[in-house]
Amino acid sequence: MTSNNTAITLALTVQLLLFALVSHGQSTTIESPIHANIQEKTGKIFDSLVKIRRDFHIHPEVSGNEKRTSEKITKYLQSLGLEVKTGIGGYGVVGILNTGKKGKRIAWRADMDAMPSDIPDVVDFASKNKGVRHICGHDVNTTIALGIANVMAGLKEKLTGTIYFIFQPAEEPYTGAKAMIDDGLFEMISPDEIYGSHIAPMATTMISTKPEWMFADYKTIKISFQNSDKNDAIVAYSKELISKLQNVAPDSKFWDPNSLGDPTIGLASPNTIFTDYTFVNKKRIKVEKTENEITIKAYIGSSAKEKFDVMLPQLKQEISNSKFAKDLIEVEFSYERANLYNDKTLTKKSLGHIAQLYGAENIIMLHGIMADYRGDDFAYFQEHVPGVYFYLGGSYFEKGILSMPHAPNFQVDESCIKTGVNYFSSMIVERLAE
Ligand SMILES: [Zn+2]
Ligand SMILES: [Zn+2]
Numbered sequence: 001m002t003s004n005n006t007a008i009t010l011a012l013t014v015q016l017l018l019f020a021l022v023s024h025g026q027s028t029t030i031e032s033p034i035h036a037n038i039q040e041k042t043g044k045i046f047d048s049l050v051k052i053r054r055d056f057h058i059h060p061e062v063s064g065n066e067k068r069t070s071e072k073i074t075k076y077l078q079s080l081g082l083e084v085k086t087g088i089g090g091y092g093v094v095g096i097l098n099t100g101k102k103g104k105r106i107a108w109r110a111d112m113d114a115m116p117s118d119i120p121d122v123v124d125f126a127s128k129n130k131g132v133r134h135i136c137g138h139d140v141n142t143t144i145a146l147g148i149a150n151v152m153a154g155l156k157e158k159l160t161g162t163i164y165f166i167f168q169p170a171e172e173p174y175t176g177a178k179a180m181i182d183d184g185l186f187e188m189i190s191p192d193e194i195y196g197s198h199i200a201p202m203a204t205t206m207i208s209t210k211p212e213w214m215f216a217d218y219k220t221i222k223i224s225f226q227n228s229d230k231n232d233a234i235v236a237y238s239k240e241l242i243s244k245l246q247n248v249a250p251d252s253k254f255w256d257p258n259s260l261g262d263p264t265i266g267l268a269s270p271n272t273i274f275t276d277y278t279f280v281n282k283k284r285i286k287v288e289k290t291e292n293e294i295t296i297k298a299y300i301g302s303s304a305k306e307k308f309d310v311m312l313p314q315l316k317q318e319i320s321n322s323k324f325a326k327d328l329i330e331v332e333f334s335y336e337r338a339n340l341y342n343d344k345t346l347t348k349k350s351l352g353h354i355a356q357l358y359g360a361e362n363i364i365m366l367h368g369i370m371a372d373y374r375g376d377d378f379a380y381f382q383e384h385v386p387g388v389y390f391y392l393g394g395s396y397f398e399k400g401i402l403s404m405p406h407a408p409n410f411q412v413d414e415s416c417i418k419t420g421v422n423y424f425s426s427m428i429v430e431r432l433a434e
Pocket of ligand 1 (some may be wrong): 001002136137138171198405
């Protein structure tokens, strides 16, 4: 998960407690033999998965440098009998579990990079790589993927189709997924559906997601004019023009990070205020001058990609009707990135499988679109293959364990590894069987 606002992260930690119902029981009423097999196998390998996770945690590697991690993953997948491809888009690894029978092709993705961090870790298996820490929980995401691979490999005889396990480097800088795709990932494998999960601050046993857009989309708009003696007026005019794109009032609850977790207006409320918005980061409006040009750049967030589609023509139109029409050179996006989009049908179906097998009370449906600079470059995979991104709870509030990614006190209750392997193995089995 990518985020660049620590203050909001911290505030959100506290507020998510409000809608993160405590449910550590994981009581299930599974009667289907294959899902009982999954639970039994997960239980058997759980201790070994905890060891693997702690090994990753002790030896974190920053984005683009995941050499040791990828070697460990490769060995593990090979030991399960999977076909393994390495060195994709950097240290990317793909494990292929082919059942030898015709059927669906499902991909599961995990990210594996750690982050630069000097904040002391709270666990007694803290990082031995000075200044690097798994503070976003990718060690756990990776371990869960290995666990699912193990469980699936054990069930191979009972399954049809193919399962791909994608281990992605460099998620934090939002570059690793794209690098794997550019390096030919989808010429190597051809999944029909793709899924992935990320540790989040709800209680363990809880998962959450939503159909369609999950995070705000972010782009930088760049307006360039001829450099002239009208520069000051042009800058003032452009700033006003850009400010008008914002549709949330400066003094509204939208700006209070606590609102994200508020039960009446927050993300999990059907009456959420985070559904239809565009906002301008005033601190990130930049003016640059060259010999011939003056450019105004603004970083903008919006609840939907569609809102950006109309933005450029609208701005051009307005400028062409202004006294600066002749000075205008171009209106364009100078920065844009893929934004996560959960397939509507697959979200409903995959959550349906998990609800049926593990209890609907373990699912928090999000209604709002997160507006705090969060995102995940899983989005790039979804541009090629329909799929769903889940949040998996890692907090255990009574033990003081809060798994808010990037927060200084980030910790994970490792029982969430069991939850993740169970839920998502079962979900994949059901998807293959459809
Ligand atoms: Zn992350
Ligand atoms: Zn992160």
